Amino acid sequence: MTASLRNVAIVAFAQRPIVTRDEHRMATEMLYPVVREALAQAGVERDAVEYQISASTDYLDGRPFGFVAALDVMGSWPPRQDLHLEMDGAFAAYYGWVKLQAGDVDSVLVATHGKTSEGQPERIFNLALDPYYHAPLGLDPISTSALQASAYMARTGITDADLARIVARNRAAGARNPDAQLREAVPAEVLQRAPFHVRPLRESYLPALGETATCLVLAAEGVAERLCERPVWIHGAHHASELQTLGARDLSRSASARLAAERALALAGLASAAEVDLIELSATTPVEELILLDALGLDGRSPDGPVVNPSGGPLCGHPIMSTGAIRLGEAFRQLAGRAGARQLPQASHAIAHGAQGHCLQQNVCFVLGTERRWR
């Protein structure tokens, strides 16, 4: 492990408000304006950014090579140094950070897209399960999340009322976020009256599936300061995966999230996640939020500690492939003082988390700060 890394910052973030269905725009039409807006925030044209990464998945695009269409709206002329990851944008941002550490480029653009309304995500992500043993059972992301929630509730004794309170807190936060899909605060008692979708998850405990497009710009020290008045520096980042096989994992814990967080915090020189001001988690159910906070070494039921999902989180809008990128974007907005009505006072450190796969199979964790990490 290298003792000293290159200081790399988020210098711009743009997204479209998350909606259930953007009826009049194709994915690329949603992506183009956010690429332009991110570049405008940085005050540069596309030529000034040396490397680009797009994040999307063919099955959501309903076609092979869906990302090829994104090339045009990302401004890929003249030809650009490029990579596409079939992953959530937070993982693409991680690779952008690695590429910047390699030292031969100083700036990276990360673009994400995905139109969940044009397919059936529950059927698509059934196809992500082991095709020989698991997919034929008909499991989908909600039923596997429900298995996980049952395992967690059985281990910890957490109650349905606790879950309702977590969702209510997220919904109240989402009401202050103009980019959120669900913008009404709902009291816990009301949420708790919703019918079960798959026990123990009520319909009100599930993420609002939506669609959007996002664009992040990352830049290394020396360039970042020119593109952004208040760059938000990456102090540490790591990711990890675990076996998909549901029966081979303790679903009530996330070993990969714990590992990713520990490594990211160690790089950041922080002893504990409790030292940050806010945490943006890709938690698509209240139980995932608790499991992820456990993995960060925090007690999800305690009123003290960092503010969790001041944006409202994925429970107020889950645009698949962009959800993790938005967590980074929201952490950037908070630390750069751009979070509007949801702005936290004097936040200096944040954790942003991305996840994908059934039952939090893959997790990426970033520690961000307002000051440079390395001299």
Next chain:
Amino acid sequence: MKRPVAVVGVGQTKHAARRSDCSIPGLVREAIDRALLDAGLEHRDIDAVIVGKAPDMLEGVAQPEQFLVGALGGHLKPVLRVHTAGSVGASTAIAAAVHVQSGLYDRVLAVAFEKQSEGNTMWALSPSLPFTPPLVAGAGGFFAPYCRAYIKKTGAPMHIGPMIAANARENAARNEYAHLREPMTIEDVMSSPMLWEPIRYLETCPSSDGAVALVIANEEQARRGPRKPAWIKGAASYAEAMWVPGRDQVSPLAGKVCARHVYAQAGIHNPWAEIQTAEIYVPFSWFEAMWLENLGFCAEGEGWKVIDRGDQRFGRHLPVNPSGGVLCTNPIGASGMLRLGEAALQVMGRAGAHQVDGVQHALGHAYGGGAQYFAMWIVGAAV
């Protein structure tokens, strides 16, 4: 400042139309086990796994790296999935090299695979898109017009494509892992059915099951390893937009820019003189002539003349695709990494019966999309 990075292990499967003897995890594992054995390493020595494959519709599994985490040895490790169309195998290996170059990782496993017998490639590659007339012609139907444009632009005679195809098959006969190894003559090719003018049946790549894995490591590991490493002297991946007025689809700018960038990193001024062998992505015969020009091995319009003289044949000036290349083995997602891995084997001096003499520098190349994505590296025998 730049850290040396090397390939220290190469493993590939036996490629075939249908590897019904193994599952997708089994196929991937066959390549990985061979690569680790080659590097003298075990799974516990690997810091991260970078996986590449072409569209998920080819096997009908969405983001299959997730169910493959166990087979990849990726449990509690970073696992990243790359997809850059046909170039994906190459861009995946390059992304793995970037991980090592960053200093964050010491030993990274790059894996690419396709098990095309699990699905229907023609269906998967023939989407019906809004506002676009459906070709229902797969990749061959898409690329045939590019070949026709090349022939029209250069006046190349019609026997060039068949010459390329027959030579590829002759090369594959020396490669024990290749899918199609039966010899064929230029006349055999010319009498095979026309699929997409000017591409005949025997001038098109097969549909294969196969996987390849590379262990990519830092200088310390490379010097400690059991074998001579292949040093990565230059690597890059570029892409260009589809709808640019005047875009040259026959010799795309992204390919030229990528090659120039990689040659500059490797200190190569004259690729024809300084590179001893090249593994380039030729899914349809004519692309061998087209890429020789695009990569700067000869002037524009001269690629077919190199073929006509036979200068790219095994034992001649610049053996191209001594492994037999994509025309003889095409597990799509793996094809690009096979090019880069074969280039590495050539500088390691371990390419077996298809070893080219005295290789100091070798090029590995792949392309994808509508000839929009390019990924390539130069490997060298010396650091």
